[in-house]
Amino acid sequence: MARGVAMEHNLAQSSIDLRGIYLMLRRHVRLLASGGLLGVVLALALLVLIRPQYTATTTLMVDSREEKILNDAIIAPFRPSSNAIASEAAVVVAPNVLKRVVERLELARDPDFAASPRIPGVLGTAKAQLFALFGIRPREPNTGEGLSDEMIEVIESLRKSIEVTQSQYTNLLNVNVTSRDPRKAARLANAIADAYLDQQLEGRYNATKRATEWLKERLEEHKGRLRQSEERFEVLKARLDLVEKDGASLEEKQLVRLNEELVLARARTAEARAKYESVRRQADGRALDEKQLAEIAQSSLITQLRTQLAQVIRDEDSLRSRFGYAHPAVVKVHAEKRGLTSQIDEEVRRIVAVLKNELDVATSREASLERSLKAATLRSSDQKSEYVRLKELQREAESDKALYEAMLQRMKQAAAQETWKMADFRVVAEAVPPLTSSQPKTKMLVMAGLGLGFGLGIGLTLLTGLLDKTFKRGRDVETKLAIPHIVDVPLLPARQLAAGGPARTPDQSAFHFASEHVGSPFADAMLGLLSSLQSSSREMPIKSIMFTSSTPGEGKSVIAANFAQTAARSGYKVLLVCTDLRTPTVNWFGPTNEPKADLVDYLNGRAEIEDTVARSSHTAIDLIPAARSAANAASLLASPRMEKLLDWGKANYDLVVIDTVAIVTCLDGRMLARRIDATVVVIEWLKTRFDMAKEAVDLLLKNDARIAGAVLNKVDFTKAKLYGINTIA
Incomplete structure (x- = not known):
């Protein structure tokens, strides 16, 4: 029995007794309430002691109007994406942007941002003396054209009060500035937005100006190159005695024409041979297809004769079945039949002769064109290399001309964009002095204090429960004492x-x-x-x-x-x-x-x-x-x-x-x-x-x-x- 009770005790210890924890919390409800009350009191005390902070917000949005006006800009327009907008958010708090704000608002004199004088303490003096023993010179203060130490400190103080966020699923940037003075917070937020837009305009102007200067230099180079390529082309064209503007010779044009005519002649010869062979095979086999013959020979006579012959054959069959073979009407119809058959044979022989003549003419024409093409090819082989060189010069001149015209067009666009002042972003909502403080947040602080108090109460309750080793239920007797x-x-x-x-x-x-x-x-x-x-x-x-x-x-x-x-x-x-x-x-x-x-x-x-x-x-x-x-x-x-x-x-x-x-x-x-x-x-x-x-x-x-x-x-x-x-x- 004791062993069974011990096993039950081990199982009870291996699982979380949620009901026991719930009952423990109910038993110490006063402790929980006291903890919550203490947390609220502490939160209210912090609200009294902490000086309120105010946050003003200026909202920027990607400006797509420039893209509609100048679709073929030298400087590519801003393409909004989550990564691109995040990069611009980092640029907003860049030192060169914040420097403009510091100088414009004279923040170096503002007690909230002014750099405190650095007086070396005992540890700093000892450190400098120790470095001096080893020949290590201390860092020289920045006093040149760059940012001075004082300016860097002011910028860092300003940066700590700025938060730039991107509105989800939009192309908006929120510039949030926190300060003890609500009017100062709004003034700083608007100044930072203006400095950022000025920085963008200045950067775009400088980039466009550099692009224009580079295009001018390249344009002069291509202008000279185009002049040289056109002069070489005209010299060679004159030497070859070319009269066509496109640079092609008469021999070359004749070769092209002969090739085209030879292709057509070969097609006609093949067509004439196909017609002749088809009609000749039908004539030899005495199996004429009047429809096919009419289509090939373009003659309707055969069709008419075959139609008359079919009618005579029907009449002959009808009279023969009625009067027999010796009847005069049957003999007459039979004579008409022989006459029509003779006419059809004569027409077929005529069509075969015509098709044979057309085939002979086409074959002769093809052979003549082949001889003319071979002769023209032999004549133009001597000037082939010169013509190739002429084509090269022509392509080079055309390429230089197209490049020159494109660069000329780009230079005109760049010159026009130098006077076009528009940034990638624009202000859609200027900051105004906030009416309520952003820090500390009363509700959040009270809820945090309440949660902390309840957490403390729960912790003390659990600690009390863990330290309480007294008997509370009969089950404790059986599990702890095994009786x-x-x-x-x-x-x-x-x-x-x-x-x-x-x-x-x-x-x-x-x-x-x-x-x-x-x-x-x-x-x-x-x-x-x-x-x-x-x-x-x-x-x-x-x-x-x-x-x-x-x-x-x-x-x-x-x-x-x-x-x-x-x-x-x-x-x-x-x-x-x-x-x-x-x-x-x-x-x-x-x-x-x-x-x-x-x-x-x-x-x-x-x-x-x-x-x-x-x-x-x-x-x-x-x-x-x-x-x-x-x-x-x-x-x-x-x-x-x-x-x-x-x-x-x-x-x-x-x-x-x-x-x-x-x-x-x-x-x-x-x-x-x-x-x-x-x-x-x-x-x-x-x-x-x-x-x-x-x-x-x-x-x-x-x-x-x-x-x-x-x-x-x-x-x-x-x-x-x-x-x-x-x-x-």
Whole structure:
């Protein structure tokens, strides 16, 4: 069983108990509220102490109007993109831009930006002397044409108050300037925007001017080169006696013309040969296609003759079927048929002859052109190299001319752009003095203070929870001590304790609470404790029960007295033995008879057991009290007479209840542990520490005690839900 409880404890430790953390925060809600309140107070204090800062904003936008006016500009227009706009944002805070602002607004005299005089301290003087020993000269201050040290310091101070941001998904740049004076913030933001635009205009003008000067130099060079190339071309053209403006000779033009005519002649020859061969094959095979012949020979006569022949053949077939072969009409039609056939054959022979003649003419024309082309080629071969050189000179002159004209056009554009003043950006919203401060932000600071306060409260709560090593739930008993948790005993209400009667004090009433308040949660807890012990006694009868605790004041004596009275009401004959010989508490009992001796007298051998028993009709139990303390309490409880007392009690009573001292602080209870049938450990809720209870259990186990379990005492059920206890009081 102990091993199973230990495994459950390990599993509980390996996971985050979110419900436990929630309950812990609820238990310390006042601490959380105090932390939040403290954070708000600190935030308000900071608002009072921190001097307000004001931020003014000037908005710039990419200006695309120039691109529409000068689409072919020498200096390429600005193409807005996220990287390009981010680069321009860095240019806004460049030293050369901020220098313009410093000089224009005379910020070197402004106390917010003025450079403080540098007076070398002791460390700086010692450092300079040490460098001087090694021949290292200190840095010379900047006093030349560049930025002086004072100007650099002023620019750096100004840069710290500037923030340039890009509006998302737009082509806008926001120049934010923060200052203690709202009017100064607006003036600086507008001055920075103006300085940036002036810088852009000046840069564009200088770039255009340099481009114009370069174009002028290149233009003069190309002008001379064009003149030379044209002169060389005209000289060679005159020497070759060329009359065409494009530089082509008559021989060259004749070659081109002959080539074109030869191509056409070859096409005509091929066409004539195809027509002739097609008609000749049909004529030889006597399988004429009148439609094809009409298309080739462009003659409709054959079509007409074939149509007449078809009609005559139909008439012949009709007359022959009616009159026979010898009828005059049939003979006449047959003669017409022969005549038409003869005419068709004659027309075909004529068409073949015509096509043959056309083929011969085309072949002759082709051969003539080939001879003329060959002769012209031989004549022009001698001047071929000169013509190639002429073509080269012509292309060179044309290229120089095109380049010269392009550069001339670009130079005119550059000259026009020198007077065109427009920057890539323009101001779309000038800065105005802000009405509210940007720093510190009241809501944000208060929320931060509130969050910090709550965080501090949560941290203190968690720290308190981590440091709190007391028992809060019955599960803690089982996981920390590996013993069963029997019952939760509620805290006794002070109002009912005070109503115990005029003869008793509230402390005395606590020992009789279960008897006087039957049906109360406390009395029900005692019944539950008795029932649990009865259930465990089925395996081994329990005749003696000892109630103990790890430290004094946990309520073990009250539990023992009320348990004994509850068992007596349930029909048990109960003997309660008070073995606390160091701080005896027996004034609550109110015996009917006055015993002749107490437990100390018996253990010292000065009395018998019967002389120590006190009886009370009110409580229905018998009591052997310890009326006084004893210095040798441990040895007395370990004596044979104590063992004899226990045996006598088991023989004469149904149940012997032992009330003993705290286990950890005194040795007395350990002497009795091995002689008792069952030991109940009383643990005070939210007070007993884990280590003390663990030590008590270990001491009991070392003395062979049979631990029945533990009782969680003084549980305040009005706060129980905050600790995960679901028992309804």
